[in-house]
Amino acid sequence: MKSGEKILCPHCGEKSFLKEKKCFDDSFALKEVTFFCALCGGEIRNSSEKSPAPSKAAAAAERLSALLGGEKVARVTFAPEADDGHFCLHCRNFIKHPFMNRCGLTLKEVEATDSCERFEKSEE
Numbered sequence: 001m002k003s004g005e006k007i008l009c010p011h012c013g014e015k016s017f018l019k020e021k022k023c024f025d026d027s028f029a030l031k032e033v034t035f036f037c038a039l040c041g042g043e044i045r046n047s048s049e050k051s052p053a054p055s056k057a058a059a060a061a062e063r064l065s066a067l068l069g070g071e072k073v074a075r076v077t078f079a080p081e082a083d084d085g086h087f088c089l090h091c092r093n094f095i096k097h098p099f100m101n102r103c104g105l106t107l108k109e110v111e112a113t114d115s116c117e118r119f120e121k122s123e124e
């Protein structure tokens with residue numbers, strides 16, 4: 001990366017170019033060089049470092065599979081916005097009630113934030 005390099009800015013989405021900003025420490029030694037979008041000023045990181053971090057859902061699936069002795073949990077599918085996990089709130093068997101929420105499968109009291117392995121995603 002260098003100053004003036006053309007980029008497609010991930011912040012503003014415009015075709016822009018890099019602006020360089022040098023940071024010096026107290027003894028005026030060059031500490032680091034950071035790059036910014038010339039249009040919006042958003043910081044641009046080296047594109048080669050852009051390996052996407054594993055999503056929360058993937059990490060959770062990984063942990064679960066580790067718990068089960070490394071076996072892949074193929075049955076468990078995550079919705080795109082899977083941050084909600086398998087909360088009973090999102091389960092089609094969840095029976096909402098002002099005083100006591102129930103699970104339609106076990107008929108036991110559940111919390112909206114409970115989760116269970118018989119989770120079935122609500123169609124709503």
Ligand SMILES: [Zn+2]
Pocket residue numbers: 009010011012013014016037038039040041042
């Ligand atoms: Zn920008």
